[in-house]
Amino acid sequence: MIGLNYSHRLTWALWIGLAALFAALVGCEPTAPQPTPIVVVVATQPLPTAIPTDTPTATASPTATPTPLPTATPTLPPPPTATPFVCAEESGRVISMNLDSEIAGKFIPYNVYLPPCYTETGKRYPYVILLHGADQDQSLWSDILRAPKALDTGLKLKALPPMILIMPGGGELAGNGRFASNPTFGNMLTQELIPDVEKNFCTWNDREGRAIGGISRGGLWAFILALRQPELFQAVGGHSPYFDLDYPPNRLYNPLYIVRTLEFPPGEQPRIWIDVGTLDPSKTTIDEFRDTLQSREITFSYTANPDGGHTEGYWAAHVGEYLAFYGQNWTTAITDLPSCLQ
Template sequence: MRQVRLAIGCLLLIVCLAACATATPPANPAPTVPYTPKPLPTNTTSPTIAPTRPRQTAVPSTPTPTPCANPGRMESGSYPSVTAGQMNYRIYLPPCYGLDGRTYPTVYLLGGNTHTDAIWDELGVDEVAEEGILAEELPPMLIVLPDGGWIANYSSGGPGSFESVIVNDLISYIEQTYCAWPEPAGRAIGGLSRGGYWALEIAFRFPELFASVGGHSAALLDQYAWPAVNPQYTGLSQNLGDLRIYFDIGADDYVINNIRQLHLDMETAVPPIPHTWVLNEGRHEEGYWQTHIPDYLTWYSEPWSFDRGDYLACSL
């Protein structure tokens, strides 16, 4: 009897050990806390700004029906970056892209530090754009979704940072590869969370390259960002010209303090710096950004014409 009990006990011990060895620990959700970047070596060489033509403002006109049998589509690709190597991107091409031989205004949307080029796609930016374009509530546009990778998380701004990737590499590649309107009036840039930091960093340092910039829950938390690149300073010290500026954030967002302070500083500057400030309900989360995508696309596209005849011819 004692031998039987010992045998049963050993058998139970073996089963228990096997179960413990195969158990899978619960997955942890991706953090939403903006990454504190590590400084790169100082590079004093100014970036080579993507070549541009003089700014021309598209003249809005009354929308005209443009029936189209070809739906819009999302494409993926990569481009060479002198600063960071091969980089991935996604691009939304509107219905009947390229068939009329005209260029399109372009929105560049950046993700946060835990995101890839997939985030805005997963939030449904292409579906919102498609619906708005087909309903003639939005003009046809390109939407570029670049991956930030290591350089967006481990640099703070200036030459040799993610700024150089966007300004020197991505914009030139897009405008040489697609029918993108190659003028400042045809470009907008925005981002969420850490991407909001980068959108503001880039546009405030190079306001002559863009018509509009948006910071959506912009996480202005970079401890290594010095005044020459930090949007909290460049937004006040730079001559931003006629750059359109949009800030929005949820009232319960934990990164609200610095972007709200920038809004107040711009509002009380002498003279005040024009910008749009939108305080919504919500927190720092994907549901918030997804809800407000229609607001973002409507705002970015306000200066752009619905009449395709107003745009430059595409040489591709």
């Protein structure tokens, strides 16, 4: 019994000790209301303040102007050079033609000199009408004075330009003394021969491509036509031309009178050539014609050849000079001539 009491008292003592400890612990807690919590801000290391920058005004992006690259100048091949025409023929040829003339009422023969390679070139050639004198015919220039031969030589030497020679016969029509009304030799030449030539041959059909000249009476006719119709011919030549104050009697057709009052239209004065031998009995009137031209200030070329007479030998000796005068303004290069297709 004593043992149980002891154990019982020990247990109670243990519980009393625990209770006292608990009370002590409880006494340590505050009995006042809990204080308002203080918020403690823990500052972190401040971030560096960014340096403000101006907000750029938006501008259009500049359009890049490309720097032009140097343009390469292409090296072009040189333009093709016209190949000079090379003619294998050494001489031209003379052909005979007949003009069915209504004015003359008969056929008028005429000889034509065609330069070397005329048919191959396809070009239009300038031409000269060469008139014979009294009591002569179309063979004077071609056979006696040998104008074709002189032209062949000049072409070989490149001293003369290529040209066509037209050498008509005059016959009775050239010597009938008719000048003002048909039938006249002049009308036959201008109204029939020229159109026939320009239809049948590849000629330069323009004033600048035509010339006319003549021997003795042929020189008279050449001046009558060229002075009265300067729009037809760019040059006129008289080789010992026959002039007479009374022939032709109609002063409108007489060169000695025509030049006294002549006024050429602008740009239509033909080039004028006169030559005579100092022994020629016609020299007096030829010099009178020359003096009138000079007093009127009309440009011309005049030559008095010493010891020359009114002869075929004199004219033959100077035929090369005559051709050089007619061709003075014409090209020596065949490639420069107008095309026959034009």
